[in-house]
Amino acid sequence: xxxxxxAFACWxxxxxxxxxxxxxxxxxYTPRNITPCEVFGSNLCVNIELRPPSPxxxxxxxxxxxxxxxxxxxxxxxxxxxxxxKIAFMFLTPGxxxxxxxxxxxxxxxxxxxxIYVHASELARLRSVWKTGVFIGREIRSQKVGWGKIDxxxxxxxxxxxxxxxxxxxxxxxxxxxxxxxxxxxxYIYDYFIGGNISYVDCFDDPGPHGRGRYLDYMLPEIQKDExxxxxxxxxxxxxxxxxxxxxxxxxxxxxxxxKPGETNRNCYPDEHYVQTFLHIMDPGGLSNWTVxxxxxxxxxxxxxxxxxxxxxxxxxxxxxxxxEHVHATSTLKGQVTTVPCMxxxxxxxxxxxxxxxxxxxxxxxLTILPKVTWLTGxxxxxx
Ligand SMILES: *[C@@H]1O[C@H](CO)[C@@H](O)[C@H](O)[C@H]1NC(C)=O
Ligand SMILES: *[C@@H]1O[C@H](CO)[C@@H](O)[C@H](O)[C@H]1NC(C)=O
Numbered sequence: 416x417x418x419x420x421x422a423f424a425c426w427x428x429x430x431x432x433x434x435x436x437x438x439x440x441x442x443x444y445t446p447r448n449i450t451p452c453e454v455f456g457s458n459l460c461v462n463i464e465l466r467p468p469s470p471x472x473x474x475x476x477x478x479x480x481x482x483x484x485x486x487x488x489x490x491x492x493x494x495x496x497x498x499x500x501k502i503a504f505m506f507l508t509p510g511x512x513x514x515x516x517x518x519x520x521x522x523x524x525x526x527x528x529x530x531i532y533v534h535a536s537e538l539a540r541l542r543s544v545w546k547t548g549v550f551i552g553r554e555i556r557s558q559k560v561g562w563g564k565i566d567x568x569x570x571x572x573x574x575x576x577x578x579x580x581x582x583x584x585x586x587x588x589x590x591x592x593x594x595x596x597x598x599x600x601x602x603y604i605y606d607y608f609i610g611g612n613i614s615y616v617d618c619f620d621d622p623g624p625h626g627r628g629r630y631l632d633y634m635l636p637e638i639q640k641d642e643x644x645x646x647x648x649x650x651x652x653x654x655x656x657x658x659x660x661x662x663x664x665x666x667x668x669x670x671x672x673x674x675k676p677g678e679t680n681r682n683c684y685p686d687e688h689y690v691q692t693f694l695h696i697m698d699p700g701g702l703s704n705w706t707v708x709x710x711x712x713x714x715x716x717x718x719x720x721x722x723x724x725x726x727x728x729x730x731x732x733x734x735x736x737x738x739x740e741h742v743h744a745t746s747t748l749k750g751q752v753t754t755v756p757c758m759x760x761x762x763x764x765x766x767x768x769x770x771x772x773x774x775x776x777x778x779x780x781x782l783t784i785l786p787k788v789t790w791l792t793g794x795x796x797x798x799x
Contacts, residue, residue: 424580479665480637486662487697490655500585500609503530503578507560507570508593509537511544513775517596519547520786525601532578534570536560563676563684567648568667571690576661579654585609588651591708594721594772595649596781598709598736600790604768607707611759614656617646617706618691619753623746629683633673637666644691649708649769652694659697666693705741705757709767712744722773727780732770732789739765 476484506512522529531553545551555577560566571589578584586608597604621627626645634643652660667689674683694702711720745751757766773781 474639475636477636477665483663483665483697487659490658491698491701493655495582495585495654497583497585499527499583501528501530501581501583502586502588502605502608503532503581503584504588504590505571505574505578506531506533506590507567507574508533508535509560510535510593512550513593513778514596514773514781515545515547515550517778517782517785519549520782521597521601522549525605528601528605530578530581530584532574534560534574536570563686565671565674565685567686568670568689571648571686572661572667575657579657579661585654586651587654587657588707589649590769591649591771594774595708595769596771596773596785597768598732598770598789599768600786603790607759607764607768608651612653613701613703613759614650614652614694615703615705615707616650616652616656616691616694618644618695618702618704619646619743621645621743621745621747623748625682625746628746629674629681629688631673631681631683634669637669638692638696642692642696643688644695645687646691646704647706647708647710648686648690649706650690651707651768653701656694656698656701660690660693663693666696703757703759704755705766707766707768709735709738709770710772719772722777724774724777724780727773727777727784729784729788729792732784733792735767735770736765736789738767739763741766 512518522531531549533550533554534557535554536557536559555573557573558566558570560570574589575587578587588608599607619626620641620643627640627643629645630638630640630643634640670685670689674680674685674688676682676684711722714720740754740756743753743755756763758764
């Protein structure tokens with residue numbers, strides 16, 4: 416995509432958002448109170464005002480927050496209605512995808528129902544390494560991503576903004592680096608997203624050190640401690656939520672300045688808190704509170720389990736497909752575990768559409784088993 420077209424499209428998006436906001440602001444408020452910096456600002460806004468680290472006695476919203484709520488209200492009241500809705504698959508990866516052939520199989524025959532975007536943070540040019548057609552030319556302008564830093568959120572927002580330019584994209588799925596596989600066939604995943612009315616964002620209130628322990632009072636007044644949320648990074652959001660995420664500056668800048676890795680910053684990782692907390696504040700009822708990407712933490716280690724060749728068995732994959740409740744464990748000493756059924760459109764449903772982490776060596780085994788066994792039997796599991 417040419418830079419000029421991109422720049423033009425960005426301006427267009429900005430103009431549309433600004434005029435919606437402008438109309439609302441003119442209607443509801445006297446305009447002198449709000450500067451563009453509060454909603455869309457960037458480098459102009461580095462002189463962020465530090466509030467005293469104590470919550471106000473009663474809740475007062477800032478101008479920027481009220482403007483954000485107005486934008487959210489407007490967007491959420493108008494579901495997008497494309498006649499040919501597509502799903503945007505957004506791959507966040509350092510380099511080539513080891514399961515490229517598998518994804519090719521997954522997309523085959525569904526042209527026109529999906530778009531692919533690749534943010535390759537370490538290989539500026541992937542063009543020469545792709546083996547299959549679906550990924551060629553789908554890389555977006557990328558920047559290096561430091562683990563656990565705000566760059567990760569920047570890359571997510573970069574992917575969202577690119578994908579939003581296509582007005583047929585109605586659902587935006589963030590897929591993990593290189594070790595992620597589709598657990599269901601394309602049709603199942605398409606219906607799951609397009610036929611539902613929520614976004615799938617992992618989101619819970621962890622009172623322990625890895626949850627509220629990472630909250631700093633500098634997040635005030637916009638974010639109160641009880642609004643702070645934690646969850647896995649891999650989201651799948653509807654169009655309105657994607658728009659809110661790229662338009663936000665009020666909450667984003669708090670995370671940019673006050674949520675960083677390292678002991679002195681209480682090991683705050685923006686990718687585990689920003690999207691989760693922001694969307695929880697904007698539209699709590701519009702979130703699933705679990706992620707559709709399965710990962711196995713049962714070994715209780717610092718990293719989740721990595722699946723090897725011997726783990727790739729039909730039965731194992733089917734057992735992951737059949738899971739229909741999600742589990743959140745707090746990081747407190749006692750480690751309180753909550754189990755909640757996965758509810759979609761008022762019905763209990765299987766939770767997971769994707770799974771990680773599969774080692775690259777499992778590629779051939781997965782290619783044999785997924786299309787012919789797992790994806791085909793997946794539908795029956797749901798009905799049973
Ligand atoms: C997710 O949690 C919020 C409260 O934080 C709740 O309002 C919402 O209904 C929950 N979502 C589902 C699908 O149960
Ligand atoms: C989604 O649909 C269900 C059932 O049709 C309904 O109960 C729920 O309120 C809806 N949620 C949203 C966010 O529209």
